[in-house]
Structures are given as structure tokens and as C-alpha cells.
Amino acid sequence: MNTLAQLRAxxxxxxxxxDLxxxxxxxxxxxxELADSLEILNLSGNALSSLPDDLHRLTRLRILFCSDNQFxxxxSCLxxxxxxxxIGFRANRIERVPGAALPPLLRWxxxxxxxxxxxxxxxxxxxxMQKLMxxxxxxxxxxxxxxxxxxxxxxxxxxxxFTELPEWLLTLPALTWLAYAGNPLETEADASALDATPSxxxxxxRLEQKLGEGASGVIHRATWEREQQPATPVAVKLYKGEMTSDGSPLHEMNACITAGLHPNLIRVEGRIVGHPQDQAGLVMQLIDPSYRNLAGLPxxxxxxRDVYADDTRFTAKIALRMARGVASAAEHLHQQGITHGDLYAHNILWNEHGDCLLGDFGGASFHATTDNVETRALQRIEVRAFGVLLGExxxxxxSGLSDDDRVALEDLQQRCCQPDVLKRPGFTEVVRELKSR
Incomplete structure (x- = not known):
């Protein structure tokens, strides 16, 4: 973080x-005075309500953050x-977005x-435009x-x-990660699954060390103590209850519960009740420390696009095991009426054997379980996300991939990403093809 004194001196x-x-x-x-070099300007966390009309004098400015201000x-000067x-103006008081405020090269x-x-x-x-939040x-x-x-x-x-998703939206050729939870249009979470979850x-x-923190909550290692049973090491996620870039964390919690059991999803043990601040939370299986994130955030x-470590390499056996696991988990979610919405390598944990777990339901949304054009389109938007992952x-x-298998897998990848949404395969077909390799 820079200081105003440094700037003025x-x-x-x-x-x-x-960063100020x-x-x-x-x-x-x-x-x-920094116009000849400044490319990224971060003025988040201030009390600004306007920017100068001559902001364009910053001719090299590519990225501007003004979140948590008073706009x-x-x-329009943007x-x-x-x-x-x-451009990032998260958590302001913005009511109006003039067309004149959108620069010609706007991407995010x-x-x-x-x-x-x-x-x-x-x-x-x-x-x-690639990302719109x-x-x-x-x-x-x-x-x-x-x-x-x-x-x-x-x-x-x-x-x-929103009371409905526009038909044209579901035809966009590159749309890959869509989150729409918490709108009137959304099918409700399965109440029976929520009610059946243990309290x-x-x-x-007994909370122990913090394992991680994201936009939606904080995860701790913990010990779960029950009468006449041995103490069980678990992970506890306490939700912040604040709006994230994906939506409400409480919708994420409902999606985690409704997803049910699958070997490539993190198992939910139950919902926390009786927190002294009424904080919502889940108790989940504790992941073995041999697991790590497949990639970093974009x-x-x-x-x-996710950012992989330069030395990330796999054998064909390991890569295909992960691809099958993720596709199977996505197929399971779709059968429950859930789209993950954030199917990305950075949300996948894996180990050296190719075992993997798809996590982070922050972008998850519910849809009808009946087969119709909207349901198929929503599911095949997610198939494109898998196609991106498969390509990566x-x-x-x-090593270990025959020429024939590479050709077949590259063909599958291209079909998952083709621009005609409804011509993409569903996950049942994707799983079947991957199992044949």
C-alpha cells in the first residue's frame, strides 16, 4: 500500500x-504526475464520490478499482x-450507469x-467484454x-x-460460468434435503487452526465431539453472510447441502446450530493435506483463465482420472438440479494419484430437474466450462497418451466448447466417452 505522503513527495x-x-x-x-507510467490504480476503501473529468490524461491506465467508496x-469520465x-466499483451506492461511462476496450x-x-x-x-459481475x-x-x-x-x-432468464442469454456462444441464485426465477433448494441434514x-x-478464508467464509480445522463416539477431526466453514461477487453465501450453503453425496464432492456432515452470534455454518469432511489446488485464480x-504453476505436468492416467471425476461430479449435480457455476481448476483439489474433489459452491444455482430447453442450455453452458478444463x-x-486417444479427447474438448450451446454433449455423454479412454 502506498501513502499520500509518498505521492506528494x-x-x-x-x-x-x-494503491491508496x-x-x-x-x-x-x-x-x-504518474501519467507516463501508471497502469493500475486502486482507490478502494476511501470515501470518494466522484472522479475528475480529465481522468483520460492517465493514458496508460488499464485497470481501475474504486470499490468500497461512496459513488x-x-x-462518465471512465x-x-x-x-x-x-473497472471495479464493488460495494458503493451506485444507482445509475451511464452508457458514456463504458470505455471502448472494456473487458471486465x-x-x-x-x-x-x-x-x-x-x-x-x-x-x-469477457467478465460481467x-x-x-x-x-x-x-x-x-x-x-x-x-x-x-x-x-x-x-x-x-430477475423473474426469468432471457432466451438470448442462454445462446451466447462463449458463456461458460453463469451464477443467478437468489432471484425470483430460481427453483428453490430441495427442502427435504435441507431438513434431512443433521444439526x-x-x-x-472445538475450533483449531484456520485452514483458509474466501469471500464467503472462513474454514477452520476442528474436532467434533459426540457422546459415546470417538472425537472426529472435521472442517468447519463459518459463512460471513455478506454479498460476494458470486452472490449470497447462504445460497452457497444450501447448494452444498442439496448436492448430496458423491466421491468427488466434499462431504457435508451437518449444519451448525446454536452459534453464539447466530452465524451460519457447515461441518464438512477434513481433506487430507496431500490434496492441493489444481491451479490458481485468474x-x-x-x-x-486460471493460472497454473509453470511446472504443472501430468501423466495421461492422472489427468484422465481427474477429468472423469470432475465430469462425474458435474453430472451428479445436474441430476440434483444444480449448476456449479464456477467449474474451474482453482476450485478443484487433487493429489498425486489423480483423486480430486470439486469444491466452492459460491456460484451454484438451482434449476428444474425436468428436461426442457432452458435446463439443457444451462447444463451445457457448464459443459463448456468442463471443455475449458479438459483443454488445460x-x-x-x-506422457502416456496415445495418438488415437489424444485425437478423441481433443474432439470431445472441441464439442464441449462449440458455439452452438444445445449441440454440446451433456455430462452423461461426456462421462461415457471419458470412461472409454
Missing amino acids: GELAGITRL ACGLTEFPREIF TELP GQCAALSM LILTDNCISELPAELGERPL LAGNHLQQLPESLVRCHRLELLRISANR IPWTAL SLASCS LLERID
């Missing part, structure tokens, strides 16, 4: 990224920034947790012009006011 000359969080109420004009309107491709727009009820038609005139607003519809955004891959519209008293749990540069695995196989 000229100590930051030549930097490409500036110091209670700012006005944009520091000294930032313009009520997305500033649209004049010729190089600006990523984050407007999560605001008060937006309408979006401009100009949004569909940004052909480079709108969870936690007041939207009832999307501009139909978005049908022209043929590169749009990730869309988050959870916790809004685990908070007093029966970077600012990769946008919608195939790129990293260094």
Missing part, C-alpha cells in the same frame, strides 16, 4: 501500480479512458453490491444488446430481481 515516479486507501474524499491531483453513479479495460466490469436497477444498451457495444443489485432485466457480446464468458447476476450443536465443536492479465489438462499431459 514525488517518491512514486515511474510506478505502474498505485487513506480516507480520501477527493481524487489527489498528484496522481496525474452513486458510475463516472468512458474517455482509451486504454481502460477493467465489476458492479457487485450496489443499487443498480437498469443497465445501458451501450453495454452490448463493448465487443471485448452484477450480483447484489436491483436488476430485473439485462439489455438485449448483450446478445452481441460474443466473448462474454463469466456472468454473475445472483441476488437481483450439529456449536458446543460439540489474474488481472488472464482475466477468465490435455495441454499439460507429458
